[in-house]
Amino acid sequence: MKCVIFTYSIILLLKKYKDYKGKLFMKKKKEAYYVHVYTLRDKSTKSIKIEPWRSLKEEMNVLGLKDSDIFQIQMVWYDPNKEDKKK
Secondary structure: OHHHHHHHHHHHHHHOEEEEOOEEEEOOOOOOEEEEEEEEOOOOEEEEEOOOOOOHHHHHHHHOOOHHHEEEEEEEEEOOOOOOOOO
């Protein structure tokens, strides 16, 4: 009976792992976060991860943007664990 339970627990453990080129590894879950998506007047977009210590002006400096370049700003929830549906 102990052997059956042990085998079953091993099977459950292995289901959490992915097989990649013959090597077993555990897929780490990445943390989800918010990003600001800047839509520019030329219809292009730039995005940046929201950090609590960074102001909008500092974000714009990091991205190399001026006030006159921006058409709109959206705050979007980004979850890297979800598969991209556009592919």
